[in-house]
Amino acid sequence: MTGRRATVAAIGPVVLLFAFLREPSLPLRPDAIGSTLLALAWPFIVWGLRPTGVMARALEEDRARVGGTLVLGLCLIAAWAPLLAPVSPALQGDPVLDRYRPPGMEHWLGTDLLGRDMLSRVIHGARVSLSIAVGSVVLSVGLGTLVGAVAGWRGGRVDGVLMRATDLALAFPRVFLILLLVAFTYPSPQWIVVVLGLTGWMSVARLVRGELRPRLQEGYVLAARSLGFGAWRIFFRHLLPAIAGPLIAFSTLRVGNAILAESFLSFLGLGVQDPWVSWGLLIRSGRDLLTGEWWLAFFPGLAIVLTVVGFNLLGDALRAALDPRRHHDPVALED
Amino acid sequence: MGVFILRRAFASLLLVWGVVTVTFFLAHLAPGDPVELLSDPAMRTEDIEALRARYGLDQPLPLQYLSWLRALVAGDLGTSLVRQRPVADILAEAIPNTLRLTGLALLLHFTVGTALAMAMATRPGRRWTVASDSVSLVLYSLPAFWLGLMLQFVFAYQLRWLPSGGLPPADLGGAAALWAELRHLAMPVFVLGLSGVASVARTLRASIVQVLTEDYIRTARAKGLPARLIFWKHALRPASATLITMLGLGLPFLLGGAVATEVIFAWPGMGRVAVEAILTRDYPLILATTAMAAVLVVLGNLLADIGYAWVDPRLRRAS
Numbered sequence: 001m002t003g004r005r006a007t008v009a010a011i012g013p014v015v016l017l018f019a020f021l022r023e024p025s026l027p028l029r030p031d032a033i034g035s036t037l038l039a040l041a042w043p044f045i046v047w048g049l050r051p052t053g054v055m056a057r058a059l060e061e062d063r064a065r066v067g068g069t070l071v072l073g074l075c076l077i078a079a080w081a082p083l084l085a086p087v088s089p090a091l092q093g094d095p096v097l098d099r100y101r102p103p104g105m106e107h108w109l110g111t112d113l114l115g116r117d118m119l120s121r122v123i124h125g126a127r128v129s130l131s132i133a134v135g136s137v138v139l140s141v142g143l144g145t146l147v148g149a150v151a152g153w154r155g156g157r158v159d160g161v162l163m164r165a166t167d168l169a170l171a172f173p174r175v176f177l178i179l180l181l182v183a184f185t186y187p188s189p190q191w192i193v194v195v196l197g198l199t200g201w202m203s204v205a206r207l208v209r210g211e212l213r214p215r216l217q218e219g220y221v222l223a224a225r226s227l228g229f230g231a232w233r234i235f236f237r238h239l240l241p242a243i244a245g246p247l248i249a250f251s252t253l254r255v256g257n258a259i260l261a262e263s264f265l266s267f268l269g270l271g272v273q274d275p276w277v278s279w280g281l282l283i284r285s286g287r288d289l290l291t292g293e294w295w296l297a298f299f300p301g302l303a304i305v306l307t308v309v310g311f312n313l314l315g316d317a318l319r320a321a322l323d324p325r326r327h328h329d330p331v332a333l334e335d
Numbered sequence: 336m337g338v339f340i341l342r343r344a345f346a347s348l349l350l351v352w353g354v355v356t357v358t359f360f361l362a363h364l365a366p367g368d369p370v371e372l373l374s375d376p377a378m379r380t381e382d383i384e385a386l387r388a389r390y391g392l393d394q395p396l397p398l399q400y401l402s403w404l405r406a407l408v409a410g411d412l413g414t415s416l417v418r419q420r421p422v423a424d425i426l427a428e429a430i431p432n433t434l435r436l437t438g439l440a441l442l443l444h445f446t447v448g449t450a451l452a453m454a455m456a457t458r459p460g461r462r463w464t465v466a467s468d469s470v471s472l473v474l475y476s477l478p479a480f481w482l483g484l485m486l487q488f489v490f491a492y493q494l495r496w497l498p499s500g501g502l503p504p505a506d507l508g509g510a511a512a513l514w515a516e517l518r519h520l521a522m523p524v525f526v527l528g529l530s531g532v533a534s535v536a537r538t539l540r541a542s543i544v545q546v547l548t549e550d551y552i553r554t555a556r557a558k559g560l561p562a563r564l565i566f567w568k569h570a571l572r573p574a575s576a577t578l579i580t581m582l583g584l585g586l587p588f589l590l591g592g593a594v595a596t597e598v599i600f601a602w603p604g605m606g607r608v609a610v611e612a613i614l615t616r617d618y619p620l621i622l623a624t625t626a627m628a629a630v631l632v633v634l635g636n637l638l639a640d641i642g643y644a645w646v647d648p649r650l651r652r653a654s
Contacts, residue, residue, distance in 0.1 A: 173632070
């Protein structure tokens with residue numbers, strides 16, 4: 001275990017060394033300085049963080065390890081994009097010679113219409129796609145937790161009103177609602193986060209309310225109430241830790257979903273716009289060129305698949321690890 | 336039971352009304368209106384205003400809302416501002432196209448998905464379980480629009496086996512028409528079917544396996560009932576509640592679930608009509624498509640609830 005930990009911890013300095021060897025001034029460039037600091041701090045982060053509880057239990061399984069590795073790897077690629085990408089994603093090549101170069105030694109994933117290196121664009125796309133997905137999930141989980149917690153805690157009429165509102169929001173066809181909301185302003189990454197967040201809180205609200213209700217009658221909650229603790233304190237100190245497990249498992253699964261949603265929006269031209277790079281947008285740029293320049297659409301899509309698979313595997317394993325019945329074996333049905 | 340269904344139906348009606356109302360105001364409050372998008376920059380301001388007045392877009396929003404609602408209750412969906420045709424006609428054209436696509440896909444979800452789930456659940460051994468579970472998870476994670484593009488590249492462009500999209504030609508007859516239909520539907524139905532098959536297989540397998548851990552299954556096994564009987568009679572029935580949930584969720588999919596697939600394969604169905612309507616701010620068409628989708632959502636939920644009562648006698652007694 002220590003050996004593996006040391007390997008993971010060594011990634012940071014190795015990335016830094018790699019960047020330094022390519023161009024000695026690269027780690028200190030203004031756009032790369034944050035990545036450099038993370039690379040320096042990385043060994044300490046790895047040393048300090050030990051998977052405990054549910055996470056440790058989940059990581060006993062292969063699929064969680066595969067999923068976790070994919071997710072962690074993609075997050076690190078996104079975080080270290082300026083250090084890892086061969087060139088800037090916006091750097092244009094020779095308009096004649098570098099246009100639409102197929103994948104090869106010089107450009108591993110080929111180049112696009114303007115001679116920009118696709119590998120660099122896919123690496124930088126990870127930043128935008130992952131941030132939007134994670135941001136929107138944080139927003140929707142926050143909103144959903146708020147609604148679910150208030151509904152579960154107050155009960156009665158408040159509960160009724162909030163849950164009917166949730167039903168109403170769930171009755172909307174989500175794709176149509178997203179498309180309507182996206183049209184409100186000029187599409188920016190921030191707005192996509194808001195739109196995906198605002199259209200995704202309902203299932204979280206139901207989950208939180210469902211997990212909360214039975215716990216309100218438990219001894220530790222009743223004790224806290226009779227001691228006169230406020231609702232906020234009881235919720236954050238006693239209830240939230242109790243429901244954090246299912247919430248985290250669910251959120252992990254939602255990230256994969258959000259990545260798919262963002263990439264489809266960007267693919268339609270309604271999401272991330274050109275100076276920014278996202279995977280969906282890259283696929284859009286290759287859409288009409290499948291008759292020749294297949295690499296434009298293929299590799300960004302592969303990146304999406306790997307990311308979504310990673311988050312789904314991890315979320316699935318977390319959910320399984322949380323299942324109290326996981327040690328019960330199904331009855332074998334053979335004659 | 337009757338009172339229960341009536342109450343639920345009334346609540347569902349309210350829900351649909353809520354959805355169309357919110358959609359009405361969202362659509363109208365979004366910047367840009369159809370006239371602005373359609374008009375020529377060379378047009379005079381008075382003419383643009385006249386155009387707006389012709390469609391009633393110059394009236395205060397609440398008034399527009401009331402007149403639209405009155406027409407809706409009378410069964411009039413209005414006229415598309417962009418296509419200049421009755422909304423009902425546009426939908427009548429698009430719905431059969433979509434149903435052909437999604438109906439086949441849904442059939443695939445539940446037949447292949449259920450068969451796979453049963454095969455996965457009865458096959459013992461952790462390795463097999465983990466492998467089949469992981470494969471279905473990967474299939475479930477593929478972005479439909481990208482998968483569609485890649486299939487087009489391989490089967491339409493490289494191999495030239497299948498048409499890359501669109502409807503089959505209408506002037507064929509007999510076997511030729513059927514063949515053309517199949518060739519045009521093959522890729523869209525596959526793309527649409529794949530993720531659904533994977534998710535039905537995963538969910539149903541999980542719930543069958545869950546049931547198989549129950550004590551009464553162990554008891555049945557211990558008293559010597561044959562495995563086949565236990566599986567079909569004791570395990571499948573409780574597990575089928577999951578299937579009912581998924582069928583309920585599948586109903587809205589029939590008309591709205593194919594947006595990405597229809598866009599990629601140039602299939603003129605509801606998803607494309609809706610996306611185009613939203614992009615051109617074609618208010619009557621936006622509202623009609625959203626209302627229809629919302630009706631299917633609540634109808635799906637309603638049918639699922641009735642279905643639960645049907646498979647689970649405890650629920651019947653409770654209500």
